[in-house]
Amino acid sequence: MDRTEAITPLSEPERTAGGSADPAPVISLRDAALAYGDRVLWRDLDLDIRPGEFLAVLGPNGSGKTSLLRVLLGRQQLTAGSLAVLGRAPRRGGRHIGYVPQQTSQPAQTMLRARDLVRLGLDGHRWGLPLARPAIRRRVDDILASVGATPYADVPVGRLSGGEQQRVRIAQALATEPRILLCDEPLLSLDPQHQRTVTSLVEQRRRSADTAVVFVTHEINPVLGLVDRVLYLARGGYRIGPPDDVMTSTTLSELYGTQVDVVRVRGRIVVAGAPDGAPAHGHADRPNGGRRS
Template sequence: MSAVSLAGVSVGYRQRQVLADVSLEIGQGLFIGVLGPNGAGKTTLMRTILGLQAVDRGSVRVLGQPARRGNPAVGYIPQLRSHAAHLRLCGWDFVASACRGHRWGLPLLDAAAQREVGWALDTVGAGSLARRPLSELSGGERQRLLLAQALLGRPRLLLLDEPLISLDPHHQRGVVELVSRIQRDFGITVLFSAHELNPLLSAIDQVLYLGRGQAALGTVDEVITRPVLSRLYGSPIEVVRMRDRIFVMSGEVEVEKEAHCHDV
């Protein structure tokens, strides 16, 4: 059974087709880097897997069942999170606010739920952040709390939409290493979207690259090639490898360094 299966999936917005007849199978227990140019559909794909976005055609199955809203087997960190820094909550309350599906408002937690919050905080190494206000935390520390939220209920599939945004290289490395450890320790399937490949290279099993409504899934060596990326970008692309880094170039421009914007 695949973690995620798309069969002939097409999704569009306002006369613009974001995904066009995409079919793919993502195996269980893999760390998948989801990449692609701005507007390629990375967020759309995750919302489709979550059952938040209806498809125009095709079918989506998650862990053998049709995609649906509120699937407890799927954890999710969305892309828009700037408000978190301004909430008047400590770390514990922020994580607890998502317990049992409550995103905002603090539920009354029984002993089992309190243990679950404690487990999630410990799993991401955020026990020391439990009593600190969000406003005093760094971006990397807040990212640990968001990951703890996503782990409540112990999901089998974890969707992380651009978790490296606004983090410096040190904190980016820390987040990738943390997610990779959790993925290995618990056998979770991870879809980790980013606008640059290099921070993920040490962790990913496969790349899912999106572009022009199409998708390519495979190992780095299979997908990050001139023919595949030229097809997905719709223009000539060169792939330059230097030591342990890969640069995706259009002429003299590194396309993955372009200013990031949302695809929805």
């Protein structure tokens, strides 16, 4: 199959509550496409994400998962189509968008403390005079406490464990009281206990503030019970729908153009037979292989 050929997406179910009209989407993509030269990552993407929805984004390396987040952040332009984020064109440094980037190791000698990182999330996007210092400090302390990071608030970030660093990154993302939370592989290199901590913090924000979550991951099992829909990107095409509709042998075989077997083992999804670079669901302890796209 030519990789510029789009795969027709599955229809998206209407989301209604008690027959009332759906709230306006916080993210809306229409006929969206992203390509690097002749290489099409995805095209004809129609997607609405509404307040409080948890969307997991899956796909093999190079399928455009991280690039999708960059588009939503206003850091990258669509090749075609349109995008509205909170009712307007995306822009860098959006006030109500929280972003948890992929993990990067910090030098042990760095002097940037956990509270400094959160402070950047709180007012690093502002122009002009900073907010009053006592108010900022109280707000930073409150945010750190909300993610359980108070004990190491004044510790340099480079001296924190991977799980502790992820708590601080989530605290930074929550500092703006986001209406949208974008997470790029936040579970990589974390043991199951820290994975549960990170996902519970994200879920707590979603439920307490009706924040929409776009969660890029190579491993769906740690968030399977939280996900409303899956966006699965592969071979220039995609599928969207509830996990039970997308994570099936039939759907993934059509998407990859080859036989893929999906089985459930003790409540976990295991994918077998997908091409190299596809998510290895069911293997959460796979070592970190570097940045994904």
